[in-house]
Amino acid sequence: MTLNIGGHKFQFVCNILPETDSRGVISELFPQDLYEKKDSVKLHKYGNGPFCKFKIPDCWLGRQGVYAILIDDNMVYIGECEDLLVRYNSGYGNISPRNCYIGGQSTNCKINSNILQEIKNGKVIKLFFYETSEMFAVEDDIISRLHPAWNSKSGNKRKHTELPKSSAKTKSVERNRSNNSPQYSLLTQYLLNLSGNEYKLTYDQLEQIVEGELPNSAYKHRAWWGNGGHSHANYWLDAGWQVGTVNLGKYVVFVKAGC
Numbered sequence: 001m002t003l004n005i006g007g008h009k010f011q012f013v014c015n016i017l018p019e020t021d022s023r024g025v026i027s028e029l030f031p032q033d034l035y036e037k038k039d040s041v042k043l044h045k046y047g048n049g050p051f052c053k054f055k056i057p058d059c060w061l062g063r064q065g066v067y068a069i070l071i072d073d074n075m076v077y078i079g080e081c082e083d084l085l086v087r088y089n090s091g092y093g094n095i096s097p098r099n100c101y102i103g104g105q106s107t108n109c110k111i112n113s114n115i116l117q118e119i120k121n122g123k124v125i126k127l128f129f130y131e132t133s134e135m136f137a138v139e140d141d142i143i144s145r146l147h148p149a150w151n152s153k154s155g156n157k158r159k160h161t162e163l164p165k166s167s168a169k170t171k172s173v174e175r176n177r178s179n180n181s182p183q184y185s186l187l188t189q190y191l192l193n194l195s196g197n198e199y200k201l202t203y204d205q206l207e208q209i210v211e212g213e214l215p216n217s218a219y220k221h222r223a224w225w226g227n228g229g230h231s232h233a234n235y236w237l238d239a240g241w242q243v244g245t246v247n248l249g250k251y252v253v254f255v256k257a258g259c
Contacts, residue, residue, distance in 0.1 A: 003068070003070075003128050004170075005128070006138075006142040006145060006146060008130045008138060008142075009130065010068055010130045011065075011129050011131075011176075012126065012127075013067070013081040013129050014057060014122060014127055014175075015125060015127075015176040016069075016115055016119075016125040016127055016178060017054060017119075018052035018053060018054045018115075018119060019206065022089045026116070026119065026120065027052065027053065028049070028052060028116070029049065029052065029053060029097050030050055031049070032048070032097055032100035032101070034097040035097035035101060037101075038097075038170070039177075041103070041258070042099070042101065042102050043100055043101055044101060044102050045094035045106070045215070046100075046106050046110040047099075047100035047104070048100075049095075049109075049113065050113070050122060051112045052115070052116040053087075053093060053094055054092075055088065055089045056084070056089060056093070056127065057084065059086040060085045060088075060123070060129070061084075061085040061086075062083055062085070064082050064133060064135060064232055065080070065081070065084070065129055065131040065132045066078060066079070066130045066135050066139050066142070067079055067081060067084060067087070067127060067128065067130075067131050068127070068129075068130075069115075069125065069150070070125070070126040070127075071124070071125060071183070072123050072124055075146065075148055076148050076149045076150045076241065077111065077137035077142050077150035077151055078115075078139055078146075078148050078151060079139065079229055080138070080183075080229075081135070081230070081231065082135075082229075084129055085229065088127075090173075090231065092111045092112050092115075093112070095109055095112050095191050096111050102257060103237055103241075103242060103258060105228055105233065105234060105236075105237060106228075107229040108151075108228075122255065125226040134222040135198055136147065136220075137221075138216055139223075157172070166253070173215040177178055178245060181194060183210050183212060184210055184232055185230050186209055186210050186211060186237055187209055187210050187235050187236045187239075188207050188236070188239045191204060191236055191240070191241045191254065192239045194241075194254075197256040198244070198252045198254070198255050201253075201254065201255075201256045203248065203250060203252075204249045221248075225252060226243070227243055239258070240257050240258050241255065241256060241257060242255050242256075243256065
């Protein structure tokens with residue numbers, strides 16, 4: 001099954017089905033209660049729950065592109081990802097205690113909570129996917145023209161970005177940059193050891209820290225450094241930091257969450 005969205009052919013992934021108990025009742029979860037630092041940090045506006053747990057098929061591992069969430073065949077959300085399986089099975093579909101609080105992935109909580117409420121209201125949630133390496137531009141283009149409801153409510157709608165033309169040079173750069181995969185967990189450890197409320201790192205320093213080259217998107221798109229909606233953002237958010245100022249290709253300023 002395919003669906004044309006904004007001139008792009010999206011593939012059907014699956015219906016999103018929350019886990020249920022032995023009686024067939026959706027299991028509602030409150031992971032925020034399990035966070036060990038809950039007494040010293042505040043919940044963000046989507047952190048109260050309840051939440052649910054769901055998964056998509058394993059065959060979508062490593063698929064990069066743009067996804068669309070539909071409610072009864074009406075598109076309500078467009079997002080991008082570097083790995084569709086990780087985005088859903090470790091992000092939207094499995095809310096961690098940390099992500100319920102300020103500095104955590106509020107988008108994960110919002111999407112999960114919205115899905116739960118719509119399914120409880122008898123709606124059918126479908127997931128579609130368009131595979132592309134130009135996911136930021138495609139995402140921006142669709143949002144700017146179609147204004148999906150959940151994107152608009154999030155306040156994250158970005159200025160329209162013209163779809164870039166592919167070229168042999170661009171593809172060559174992207175291939176070269178993927179030869180040495182970064183280990184983002186090393187960034188988490190680095191940030192955990194920092195003191196102060198603000199810290200500036202050049203791209204060279206960042207690549208030394210993660211022991212690999214940042215993806216091409218990190219050089220071309222400010223949205224790659226967003227503090228929500230991207231699985232890689234967890235690596236600085238989980239350390240208690242957020243991205244502030246970004247000078248693409250030059251440096252990134254990290255700011256202590258809550259400051």
